[in-house]
Amino acid sequence: MENTFKTIDEYILMFxxxxxxxxxxxxxxxxxPISDLEEYIGYQMPAFKYWGKPLVYFAGYKKHIGFYPGAEGIKSFEKDFKERNYKFSKGAVQFPINEKLPIDLIIRIVTFRALAIEQKKS
Known part of the structure; x- marks a missing residue:
């Protein structure tokens, strides 16, 4: 069965x-950290663009929330993920559904990704 949601609001309401x-x-x-983000659905997940480039994605699952800041975003914050015992891979990190979201870390990652996009465009 294919999902037909077109907005992040529709996606969130499924949970x-x-x-x-x-x-x-x-x-x-x-x-x-960035007020002028474009929201869209990419790869059937909520996604955000900055300066026309993909910034981050997220997805809800039964036991965790997947956060996808790309390989650079994961590599640069690997130490934080290990310290907090988060499962992560080359392009994703899992935030357990039964734990408080690491808002400070999420903001740092989003800021890092936005700066990387700005530097590539300069």
Missing amino acids: PMDVQGKLLELRKAIHT
Whole structure:
């Protein structure tokens, strides 16, 4: 069965209320350091563009929220993920659904990604 959501709001509404709250909190954190982000659905996930370039994605799952800042975003914050015991791979990190979201870390990652995009365009 293919999902037909077209907006991040529609995506978030697919989840139970407690998960919706976390997804909304994550969305707000992504917007915190950069107000002029473009929201869209990419790869069937909520996604954000900055200066026309993909910035980050996220997705809800049964036991975690996947956050996708790309390989650079993961590599640069690997130490933080290890310290907090988060599962991560080359391009993604998992925030357990039953734990508080690391808002400070999310904001740092989003800021890092935005600066990387700005530097590539300069």
